[in-house]
Amino acid sequence: MLQILVPTDFSNNSYNALFYAAKLFKNKKSTFRIVNVCSTKNDPKKEEAQLESAQGLDALVHRLIRDVGENLNHDYKKISLCSDLSEGIADYAKTNKVDLTVIGNKAQEEVKHILFGNNAMQLVREITHCPVLIVPLEIDFKKVDKLAFTSNYTYPIAEENSKAIIFFSELMDSVVVPMRIQENKGNDTAEKNRTQFLNAIAHKSGKEVELPIFDGKVNTILEFVDLWKIGMLCMVYYPHHFFLEFIGNGIIKELNTKLKVPFLILPNRQS
Structure with missing residues (x-):
């Protein structure tokens, strides 16, 4: 049974991520671990916060x-944590051997909530043992015909990550x-x-596309996603290297506001 972690702050973006995950894994036996970080360990009103959570x-x-609708394939576990946001969720994910973490992308009107921007990216940095799927707020659930994976291949793609890409491709028939x-x-x-x-992915792969960089990597990828009607974008997270360009130095803001498809981030695993 798949173990899927969905952090929530009860905002629309976190609910949308949960809804998307429930639809995506409709036919897979899955346990959804819905986690709300309701307070810190030393909060004097911790018990009240836990009850409200x-x-x-x-x-x-x-x-x-x-x-x-009711789905007999799905089981829901509800968890209220009193901890630091990102560390608490990351520790919970590792302890419970979570297979996937799903988080919602931010919207302009929801910047007061905790699961957006730097906090969401902190989860990507700290959840290092499983993929993270970022779901845009205003997306309608629909079939993904094309799953794009991008890399400059500075590092080898770990076998486990290749298998994860194939798993999602088969899950979505893409x-x-x-x-x-x-x-x-x-x-x-x-x-x-x-x-x-x-x-490794030959039996699920289409023709490789090479992207010349004319207007920066982000704009080039965004244009490709739109032009090729890509339904999900996938990358490997390499700390302090290639992928950092997509999550640091303000570029995450550009992706958050412009990328309109789910973003599957794979951890940097050893080959």
Whole structure:
């Protein structure tokens, strides 16, 4: 049974992520661990916060079942944590051997809530053992025909990450579109990493696309996603390297406001 962690602050964006996950895994036996960080450990009103959190979680699951219907494949566990936001959720995910964490993207009117921007990215940095799926707020659930994976292949793509891409491709009955950033072309190591990855996903893969960088990497990828009608974008998170360009230095704000498809982030695992 899949273990899926969905943090919630009871905002629309976190509910949308939960709704999307429930629809995405409709036919998979899954336990949804819905976690609300309701206070800190030393909060003098901790018990009151936990009670309020438990009531909110009950209402949330009731709303979800009303919206998506009863599903015998799904089990819901409701957890109220008194801890630091990102560390508490990351520790819970690791302790409970979570297979996937699903979080909602922010919206302009929801900046007061905790699960957005830097806090969401802090979860990406700290949840290092499983993929993280970021779901845009205003997205309608629909079939993903094309799952794009982008890399410059500086590092090898771990076998476990290749398997994760194939898993999502089969789950959604979608084709994987390898999208190569035109860096390291001709570099022997990068070419070896690329070849190994393409061989690993060959039975689910479409034609590889090479992206020349004319207007910055973010704009180039966004244009590709739109032009090719990509339904989900996937990358590997490499701390302090390639992927940092997409989550640091303000660029995350651009992706948060412009990327209109779910964003699957794979952890940096050893090959």
